[in-house]
Amino acid sequence: MSDFDEKTRVTQVVQAPPGLSSMSTGGTDCLVVIYTKEPTLLGKRFVLDRNPTRVGRGVDNEIVLDGDSVSRRHAHFEHRSTQWLIVDDGSTNGTYCNDEQIVREIPLKNGDRVKIGPTIFKFLSGADVEAQYHEEIYRMTIIDGLTQIHNKRYLYEALEREMIRGRRHDRNLAILMFDIDHFKRINDVHGHLAGDFVLKELARVVQSRIRRDEVFARYGGEEFCIILPETSIDGALSLAETLRQKVQENQFVFQADRIKVTISVGAAVLSDNDRTANELIKRADERLYQAKNSGRNRVCS
Numbered sequence: 001m002s003d004f005d006e007k008t009r010v011t012q013v014v015q016a017p018p019g020l021s022s023m024s025t026g027g028t029d030c031l032v033v034i035y036t037k038e039p040t041l042l043g044k045r046f047v048l049d050r051n052p053t054r055v056g057r058g059v060d061n062e063i064v065l066d067g068d069s070v071s072r073r074h075a076h077f078e079h080r081s082t083q084w085l086i087v088d089d090g091s092t093n094g095t096y097c098n099d100e101q102i103v104r105e106i107p108l109k110n111g112d113r114v115k116i117g118p119t120i121f122k123f124l125s126g127a128d129v130e131a132q133y134h135e136e137i138y139r140m141t142i143i144d145g146l147t148q149i150h151n152k153r154y155l156y157e158a159l160e161r162e163m164i165r166g167r168r169h170d171r172n173l174a175i176l177m178f179d180i181d182h183f184k185r186i187n188d189v190h191g192h193l194a195g196d197f198v199l200k201e202l203a204r205v206v207q208s209r210i211r212r213d214e215v216f217a218r219y220g221g222e223e224f225c226i227i228l229p230e231t232s233i234d235g236a237l238s239l240a241e242t243l244r245q246k247v248q249e250n251q252f253v254f255q256a257d258r259i260k261v262t263i264s265v266g267a268a269v270l271s272d273n274d275r276t277a278n279e280l281i282k283r284a285d286e287r288l289y290q291a292k293n294s295g296r297n298r299v300c301s
C-alpha cells in the first residue's frame with residue numbers, strides 16, 4: 001500500500017437491542033455517517049427501527065454523539081404516516097438538512113444529509129437500501145463527506161494517471177495547492193461549526209470555476225488541491241489569481257457572523273524530474289508555504 005492510500009473501514013450494522021421487534025415503518029430505512037470527527041463512527045449505519053430515534057450528547061439517546069456543539073438532547077428522527085422527519089429539540093447550535101438550518105422539523109427524502117454538531121448523516125430509504133448503503137461506502141473512499149468534493153486518495157490516483165498521460169502525449173500538467181489563511185483563528189473566534197461552513201462554502205465557490213476535466217480535492221484540513229491537465233504555468237497562475245480574488249470577494253456569513261476569508265496559493269508544473277505524484281505535490285506545497293510566509297492572500301510559483 002502506497003503512502004497515500006487509505007484503508008477502507010469495515011463497519012457493522014447497528015441493530016436494535018435484543019427483545020425489540022423491527023418497526024413496520026420502512027423496515028430498513030437507515031442513517032449512514034458520512035462525515036465525523038469521531039473515527040469509529042465513520043461509515044456506521046444506524047437502522048431506524050425505533051420511533052423516535054433520539055440523537056444527542058446524553059447517554060440516554062439512541063445515537064450518542066460527542067462534541068461541545070452537540071446538545072444533550074439535540075434532535076430526533078420521527079416516523080409519521082409514511083415518512084421520517086428530522087426534528088430539532090431546541091438545540092443550542094441547530095440541526096441542518098442539506099446545509100440549511102431547520103426551524104423545527106422537516107420531512108426527509110432519500111439521500112438527504114443531516115448535520116448534527118460536526119457529524120453528517122445520510123438518510124437512505126426505499127426498496128434498495130442495501131445497495132445504496134454499499135454504494136455510499138464506496139463513495140466515501142473517493143469523496144470528502146463535508147465538502148462533497150474529491151478526497152486525498154482520489155487526488156493521488158487521478159494525478160498519477162494525468163502524469164502518465166501528460167508524458168505520453170507531451171502535454172502540460174499543472175497543479176494548485178491552496179489553504180485558508182488563519183483558519184485556526186476562524187475556528188477559535190467563530191466556532192468549529194463556522195469553520196465547517198467556511199470549508200463547504202469555499203469548496204462551492206471554487207467548484208463553480210472548475211472545468212470538467214480538472215480535479216478539485218480536499219487534501220486535508222483546510223488545504224485543497226486542483227489538477228489542471230494541459231495547462232501551462234501561466235494558465236495555472238491566471239486561474240489561481242482568479243480564485244484568490246473570488247474567495248476574497250465572497251461573503252462568508254454564518255448565523256449572522258461575517259467571516260473574512262482569504263487563501264494562499266502555490267502553483268507547480270510537471271517536470272522531467274517528477275517521478276511520482278508526491279514530488280509534484282511537494283513542489284506546489286513549497287510554493288504555497290512561500291505565499292504564506294511572504295504575507296498570505298497571494299499566489300506563488
